Amino acid sequence: MTGEDLMARSGARWCETHDRWECSAKKPDHHATAIRGLALCKNHAGRSLAVAKALGEANLAAWSTAAKPADAVALDPGTVVLDQLRVAVMRADLYGEMLRWQLEVEDEVGLVGTVYAAGRDGARVETGERARGLAQLEAAERDRVVRFAKTAHDMGIAERHVELEQERASLVTAAFRAALGVLELLPADRDLAVRTFLTSLGAGEVVAGEVDP
């Protein structure tokens, strides 16, 4: 099933005039692009754009699994969102860990030209290129955690269940970090181990990582 076929399931209206999927809200002369995976545009989705987009992506992901061969497990949108939530928690935890390592290494080596600035809570913030990149990655994943949690809530998934999923994901990364901790790996090998772990989480690319301004 192609992306366009999947959109046919969203309930959006195909507009011949504009050659695109449009909002199906019952408004006279209303021509607005439907959010991918939803029947409505951003003005009629009834939720924040970020949550609406996440919901749409979850629908598309669920519908695409439903189209696979009979032996493949069909996912419902709620399952997809919780999967994404767990991956985001694990990524955020590990980017945070890599950031701490990076700061430690830079402390030991005493990098020339390293600039520090005062952080929000008065903590020292390393403004070096790599540390900044890791901090951004961690922040983006934390944003996704919040967004997926909101989306799950929107879908009617119980708050406690969403919390449990997050706790479970953190337990996995804590165990992984503990295992790495006893190995006394060189920084490069430690990074490689984390990158391998992050890559094999896989599912993370299903939902677009963009964060709305």
Ligand SMILES: [Zn+2]
């Ligand atoms: Zn139109």
Ligand SMILES: [Zn+2]
């Ligand atoms: Zn609309």
